[in-house]
Amino acid sequence: MQPLRTNSVEVELLYREHGPVLLLFASSIAGDRGRAQDAVQQIFLRMLENRKLDEVEDVKAYLFTCVRNTILNDHKSSQRNAALEEESAWFDPPHRDYAAERNLRRALASLPDDQREVLVLHVWGELTFLQTAEVLGISSNTAASRYRYALANLRESLCAKEDSCANPSR
Amino acid sequence: MPTLPDNQFERYLKQFRPLAPEQLQLEEHSATKSRTRALAAWGSVAAAVIIAFLIVYPRLRRLTERGVQPGSVAQITVPQMKVPQPLTIRSADALLADAPSFKAAVDTLALPSHATSFGVKQSALEVLGKDSEL
Numbered sequence: 001m002q003p004l005r006t007n008s009v010e011v012e013l014l015y016r017e018h019g020p021v022l023l024l025f026a027s028s029i030a031g032d033r034g035r036a037q038d039a040v041q042q043i044f045l046r047m048l049e050n051r052k053l054d055e056v057e058d059v060k061a062y063l064f065t066c067v068r069n070t071i072l073n074d075h076k077s078s079q080r081n082a083a084l085e086e087e088s089a090w091f092d093p094p095h096r097d098y099a100a101e102r103n104l105r106r107a108l109a110s111l112p113d114d115q116r117e118v119l120v121l122h123v124w125g126e127l128t129f130l131q132t133a134e135v136l137g138i139s140s141n142t143a144a145s146r147y148r149y150a151l152a153n154l155r156e157s158l159c160a161k162e163d164s165c166a167n168p169s170r
Numbered sequence: 171m172p173t174l175p176d177n178q179f180e181r182y183l184k185q186f187r188p189l190a191p192e193q194l195q196l197e198e199h200s201a202t203k204s205r206t207r208a209l210a211a212w213g214s215v216a217a218a219v220i221i222a223f224l225i226v227y228p229r230l231r232r233l234t235e236r237g238v239q240p241g242s243v244a245q246i247t248v249p250q251m252k253v254p255q256p257l258t259i260r261s262a263d264a265l266l267a268d269a270p271s272f273k274a275a276v277d278t279l280a281l282p283s284h285a286t287s288f289g290v291k292q293s294a295l296e297v298l299g300k301d302s303e304l
Contacts, residue, residue, distance in 0.1 A: 011194070012194060015191075015194045019190060019191045019194075020187070020188040020189060020190045020191065021188050022191075023188065023189070023190075023191040024188035024189075037191055037192060040191055041191070041192075041194060041195065044194055045194075045195075089189060090188060090189060091186035091187060091188060091189060092186070092187045092188075092189055093185075093186055094185040094186065100186075101186060104183070104186055123180055123183050123184060124183075124184070124188055151176055151179065151180070154183075155174070155179055
């Protein structure tokens with residue numbers, strides 16, 4: 001039986017549900033928020049045109065994979081060694097603590113690319129290590145190991161800047 | 171400075187909520203798509219018209235330039251043949267000589283001559299006699 005095409009309502013819902021974290025993931029790879037935004041939009045519009053989501057087993061992991069491939073296929077990204085963009089915010093911080101948001105962004109930017117990817121996928125994307133491994137094309141053990149390093153490095157980086165990690169309730 | 175255990179640190183990180191992306195440009199996208207489709211349709215129609223014109227125009231032009239030439243289908247008609255009444259060997263000979271084909275001559279002979287020949291009361295001997303006089 002021919003699978004149904006993904007309709008615009010379904011796409012819109014997926015965009016609302018996963019859009020923010022997909023954009024965060026795209027930003028963490030591309031560095032440039034504008035390019036990340038374009039990549040995420042492009043995926044959803046392409047999905048609207050020709051994707052049949054009922055063929056996909058794990059929609060969430062599939063979306064992250066699409067985002068990653070789109071960003072990496074962009075020829076500009078292959079030349080990317082630039083630091084992550086400083087100006088645009090990535091997060092809505094708790095208690096409107098914009099300094100903490102900036103610190104977190106800088107700490108994320110200081111991580112190696114592979115650790116940052118795993119961290120974003122696991123913490124904000126809420127993917128399991130198995131799903132993370134699938135998205136990144138690595139083993140789940142590698143994903144878990146990278147995550148541990150990423151978490152340690154991030155914590156160290158944040159604590160070195162200020163006491164934000166020491167006072168999470170702020 | 172105390173260091174948070176992993177699970178608490180994760181919880182702390184999750185308090186930072188990723189910002190939502192811009193609105194998905196679905197309407198603009200569908201408008202662009204329908205515009206593209208309309209353009210493609212008009213393009214196809216225009217191409218079809220041009221191709222049809224290119225095919226038909228040279229033929230029309232050739233026909234116009236040539237006009238009606240001798241021997242063309244339009245001109246092939248069975249010549250008006252006067253069938254002498256009554257039918258004689260001589261007139262039949264003349265008819266066969268003038269006719270474009272044997273069939274046409276036979277056709278011409280067949281219909282009117284019978285009617286007239288049967289309509290007039292003449293004996294065959296009389297007719298043959300006249301014929302031999304000529």
